[in-house]
Amino acid sequence: MITRRxxxxxxxxxxxxxxxxxxxxxxxxxxxxVGHQLDRTGAVALFGKWHNRALEAAIKLVNERGGINGRxxxxxxxxxxxxxxxxxxxxxxxxxxxxxxxxxIGSVFSGTNIATAPLAKSLKTVYFPQGIATDITEKFGNRYxxxxxxxxxxxxxxxxxxxxxxxxKRFTIVHSVIDFGRxxxxxxxxxxxxxxxxxxxxxxxxxxxxxxxxxxxxxDLSKTDVLYHAFTAVETARFLQAAFDQNLQARVKxxxxxxxxxxxxxxxxxxxxxxxxxxxxxRADQVPEELRDFDREYRRRVGISAEGFALDNPRxxxxxxxxxxxxxxxxxxxxxxxxxxxxxxxxxxxxxxxxEGLTMPASVGFPQGAQxxxxxxxxxxxxxxxxxVENGQLKVLERIPREKSLYKTSVDYTKEEF
Amino acid sequence: xxxxxxxxxxALVWGALWALLAVGLSLIYGALGVLNLAHGTFYMLGxxxxxxxxxxxxxxxxxxVAPMIVGLIGAGLAQPLVIRRARAPLSxxxxxxxxxxxxxxxxxLSLQMATGELRHAVAPPLRWPxxxxxxxxxxxxxxxxxxxSAVLLGLWALWGWTRWGCxxxxxxxxxxxxxxxxxxxxxxxxxxxxxxxxxAALAGALTGPITxxxxxxxxxxxxxxxxxxxxxxxxxSLGGAFAVAVLYSFLENFLxxxxxxxxxxxxxxxxxxxxxxxxxxxxxxxx
Numbered sequence: 049m050i051t052r053r054x055x056x057x058x059x060x061x062x063x064x065x066x067x068x069x070x071x072x073x074x075x076x077x078x079x080x081x082v083g084h085q086l087d088r089t090g091a092v093a094l095f096g097k098w099h100n101r102a103l104e105a106a107i108k109l110v111n112e113r114g115g116i117n118g119r120x121x122x123x124x125x126x127x128x129x130x131x132x133x134x135x136x137x138x139x140x141x142x143x144x145x146x147x148x149x150x151x152x153i154g155s156v157f158s159g160t161n162i163a164t165a166p167l168a169k170s171l172k173t174v175y176f177p178q179g180i181a182t183d184i185t186e187k188f189g190n191r192y193x194x195x196x197x198x199x200x201x202x203x204x205x206x207x208x209x210x211x212x213x214x215x216x217k218r219f220t221i222v223h224s225v226i227d228f229g230r231x232x233x234x235x236x237x238x239x240x241x242x243x244x245x246x247x248x249x250x251x252x253x254x255x256x257x258x259x260x261x262x263x264x265x266x267x268d269l270s271k272t273d274v275l276y277h278a279f280t281a282v283e284t285a286r287f288l289q290a291a292f293d294q295n296l297q298a299r300v301k302x303x304x305x306x307x308x309x310x311x312x313x314x315x316x317x318x319x320x321x322x323x324x325x326x327x328x329x330x331r332a333d334q335v336p337e338e339l340r341d342f343d344r345e346y347r348r349r350v351g352i353s354a355e356g357f358a359l360d361n362p363r364x365x366x367x368x369x370x371x372x373x374x375x376x377x378x379x380x381x382x383x384x385x386x387x388x389x390x391x392x393x394x395x396x397x398x399x400x401x402x403x404e405g406l407t408m409p410a411s412v413g414f415p416q417g418a419q420x421x422x423x424x425x426x427x428x429x430x431x432x433x434x435x436x437v438e439n440g441q442l443k444v445l446e447r448i449p450r451e452k453s454l455y456k457t458s459v460d461y462t463k464e465e466f
Numbered sequence: 467x468x469x470x471x472x473x474x475x476x477a478l479v480w481g482a483l484w485a486l487l488a489v490g491l492s493l494i495y496g497a498l499g500v501l502n503l504a505h506g507t508f509y510m511l512g513x514x515x516x517x518x519x520x521x522x523x524x525x526x527x528x529x530x531v532a533p534m535i536v537g538l539i540g541a542g543l544a545q546p547l548v549i550r551r552a553r554a555p556l557s558x559x560x561x562x563x564x565x566x567x568x569x570x571x572x573x574x575l576s577l578q579m580a581t582g583e584l585r586h587a588v589a590p591p592l593r594w595p596x597x598x599x600x601x602x603x604x605x606x607x608x609x610x611x612x613x614x615s616a617v618l619l620g621l622w623a624l625w626g627w628t629r630w631g632c633x634x635x636x637x638x639x640x641x642x643x644x645x646x647x648x649x650x651x652x653x654x655x656x657x658x659x660x661x662x663x664x665x666a667a668l669a670g671a672l673t674g675p676i677t678x679x680x681x682x683x684x685x686x687x688x689x690x691x692x693x694x695x696x697x698x699x700x701x702x703s704l705g706g707a708f709a710v711a712v713l714y715s716f717l718e719n720f721l722x723x724x725x726x727x728x729x730x731x732x733x734x735x736x737x738x739x740x741x742x743x744x745x746x747x748x749x750x751x752x753x
Contacts (some may be wrong), residue, residue: 069556237469253728258687261476262722262730265469269600282585286678293595293604294472 049420079122080115082107082378084147085140085164087157091255091280094311095156095367098350099178100125103153105349106378107155109412116382117389124149129160136160137167142170148407150393155378156370158227168192172466174398174403176377178370180307181227182235185425186457190462192396193404194426198327198453199371205306206432206453207325208239210446215301215323216273217245220466222263222287223278232305246271258284260290269299285316286309288344292318305359306330306435310367315440324435324442328369328416330356332433334444342415344460346375349412356442364443372416376428379413380406380421392405398464404462419450425457430451470597473719475598477605479676481715482614483573485671488695488707489618489689490665496638496660496702497554498544504564505666505692506685507569511536512667513674513684514573517588526593526693529613533667545655566685574682578704585681588674610672617668624641625704634658636700699749700736706750714738 066105082104087096100123115121126139126149136155141207151174154161158179168175169190177184182201198206219240223229230251237247248361251267256279257263273295277287284304291297297318305324310320314330329335332354335343346352350371350439351359354375358364384402388395404423408414419430432453434446478558489507494502512532519528546559577584594605625631634642645651674680695714699706717737721730741749 085535141579251726253726257727258684259476259480259732262473262719263727265473265476265723282587282679285587290677294601295595299600347536 079120080151081122081124081147081149082148082381083124083140083143083152084126084374085129085143085152085155085160086125087131087136087155087160090157091282092131093158093177094281096129096131098367098371099153099156099374102375103378104352105351106375106413109339110382112380115351116385117391119380122128122216129155129157130332131155131160133157133159133163137163139163139173139176140167144173144405146155149173149300151381153374156183158231162206162227165193167227172393174330174381174396176373176380176398177266178373179228179304180231182231183227185427186459188333189426189459189461191400191426191461191466194375194377194380194463195427196428197371198430198432199427200228200305201235201455202427202429202453203325203327203432204232204235204239205455206448206450207434207457208236208243209452210434210448211274211303211323211325212240212243212245215303217243218271218273219245219271219276220233220248220267220274220300220352221251221276221278222250222252223276224254224256224265224280224283226280227253228280228307229254229278232276236276248272252279252283252287254283255272256286261293263287264290264294267296269296271437272300275300277302277308279308281309281311285318288318288322297321306369307367310370311365313365315439318435319380322429322437323445324437326435326442327371327430327442328366328372328435329433329435334433334442336417336447339415339417341441342412344409345412346415350375372430375415376414376419378409379411380408380428383408400466417450422457423462426461427457429453468601469723471598472601472603473723476601476607477716477719478712479611480600480719482611482618483673484691484695484701484711485618485708485713486614486665486672487692488622489621489704490669490701491692491696492702492707493634493665493697493706494659494662496636496704498558498653500562501693502659502662503559503689503693504566504569505662506687506689507566507674508536508540508663508666509670509688510680510682510685511539511569511573511587512664512670513680514577514670514682516671517669518676519681520591529668530669532671533664534695536667537660537664541656541660544659545652549719558620570682570685584683585679586749587679588677590675590678595680601728604676606675613672614669617665621665621704623749625737630657648734686703691731695749696737698741700745700747701752703750706748710738710749 052320086100087093103123107123111120113248117119117252126143129139143152155175160180161177161179165188169192174192176196181201182199185199187194221233223233233249240247279287302322352366352368354357356368358366363382384399387396390399407420410417416430419428421428429450431450432448433444435442435444469559489511491505515532516528596605597603633649633654635649695710696707699710714734716736721733
């Protein structure tokens with residue numbers, strides 16, 4: 049016979065137990081919220097759209113594999129960051145304070161990344177900017193900022209020996225004044241001068257003048273082996289067309305980062321014979337043999353054809369190399385969060401320590417090949433490629449191992465307080 | 467030497483384009499006494515319409531049709547919105563500003579809905595490289611200069627030697643007297659507004675293959691320069707607008723060879739503005 053006191057004790061205990069158990073399950077079922085600082089309009093809108101698709105695909109894959117620490121992952125898009133630093137920064141703040149996201153994948157616009165970095169630290173939110181200006185991980189980075197894809201300096205460090213040996217050391221660098229263009233001009237100029245070469249630099253306002261003819265006139269061909277361009281996609285097209293109108297492609301070697309043409313078709317006469325430094329081949333048949341299984345899966349999941357076009361629109365070029373930053377950020381998070389059994393933002397210091405120095409083997413999550421995060425500047429190092437447009441298609445001339453892109457960093461974020 | 471020769475050629479081409487824009491603006495001011503702030507919008511409409519019609523009509527067909535459509539739009543807007551209020555400068559300025567904003571927004575929305583993009587690449591209608599030393603000059607630009615010059619010459623003939631030109635000058639000089647002698651002033655004013663809009667549209671349609679892209683904001687970039695050229699040329703003076711347009715183009719092109727493009731543009735604008743210190747009424751304005 050159960051007494052009234054025993055009944056009460058058992059009932060209260062059971063209720064409390066169920067409540068605690070229930071809330072623990074509820075807490076476990078809470079999704080991890082990943083914000084995307086998304087540029088829907090402006091100069092990088094086309095990149096923004098594809099980064100968003102890559103994030104959706106990466107999160108779907110992670111969820112199919114059990115989420116992160118057993119919790120599902122959810123993508124939360126910002127309103128339009130507009131390719132404007134101030135607007136992007138506000139959108140980041142809204143993502144963190146109003147939409148309560150745990151992490152943020154950043155804009156592709158370097159100016160927005162630089163404006164947002166201090167806020168990431170003050171709001172103690174891990175931020176993965178997708179622009180590639182050097183200063184994102186040098187002057188303006190901090191302990192909460194991680195670059196899941198190369199920066200301009202890493203790309204230049206990786207490629208400069210090949211470029212000087214094969215194309216020449218006398219450069220004319222024509223660049224947009226935005227951070228993306230300016231860092232390329234500064235970093236190349238430093239490398240060229242250190243190697244005893246010559247660098248003429250021509251700065252072009254952003255947006256570029258309607259007619260680039262007069263800019264082309266400023267290029268002194270008698271002092272130029274390599275014409276280096278550093279613009280965003282639409283302006284790259286306009287610049288190279290203007291150069292082609294004056295027969296420059298036939299007289300000098302033309303070089304740029306793949307990010308400058310990442311959404312453009314290469315079947316254009318003004319791109320024929322030009323060189324690019326890339327983080328990944330656009331065409332599947334140029335991908336190294338040992339990475340092809342991962343590459344096939346990556347393309348299928350994001351919706352990219354073997355030729356680098358959108359599967360649902362065969363005329364749309366996908367910025368395939370550029371997308372890795374967003375795609376990989378999700379797998380970086382998964383790997384680090386599971387290492388430290390991350391549960392909430394209170395455990396970000398442990399997560400950040402796990403990310404610092406993390407190594408990642410080649411896999412579907414890292415289809416570019418094995419990589420590592422340098423602890424001091426939070427930059428991911430991966431292989432690079434020199435590609436050339438031949439018969440309207442990008443062809444890999446050289447694969448450069450990731451160790452070649454290791455430059456000496458001027459920062460050490462591991463010494464910063466959280 | 468080649469870069470300087472090419473720059474000279476390019477200054478002539480852009481001189482003709484700026485003249486088309488400034489003469490149109492000056493024509494409207496002369497006949498209506500209104501500063502057409504929507505001029506850049508008509509330029510943009512010409513470029514976008516030409517781009518949109520090219521697949522159907524071909525580039526040269528679109529080049530003829532787009533300015534006519536924009537001219538008709540301009541004439542249609544002029545009668546109810548501009549002419550009735552032309553004597554109140556402030557309200558007419560505000561109306562022009564309103565027309566500019568509304569048209570620009572309409573184009574932006576339509577383009578976004580139809581294509582999902584606001585900036586569109588324009589392919590050159592022909593490849594005709596003219597060799598100058600080891601470099602080339604794009605033959606299309608020479609055609610642009612020839613077309614613009616032919617239109618300006620035609621306008622000059624119309625202005626000086628036709629009955630319609632005589633009516634235009636009469637309306638410009640004195641509305642009341644023109645009305646008294648039987649000139650249909652509102653109809654002439656609507657026609658002039660349409661003609662000015664068509665000239666701006668022609669400049670836009672010709673410029674698309676040079677700048678290689680069209681967008682709803684392209685008109686904003688040319689508005690300030692066009693207005694300044696018109697003011698320095700002497701409001702309502704076609705000859706003054708033409709001369710200052712060519713001068714501005716030479717200054718901008720040659721200064722860009724020597725300095726940063728933004729500084730070059732600012733330097734060219736400041737230099738032509740200095741003319742107002744010597745002739746406050748503008749180069750061709752009546753004292």
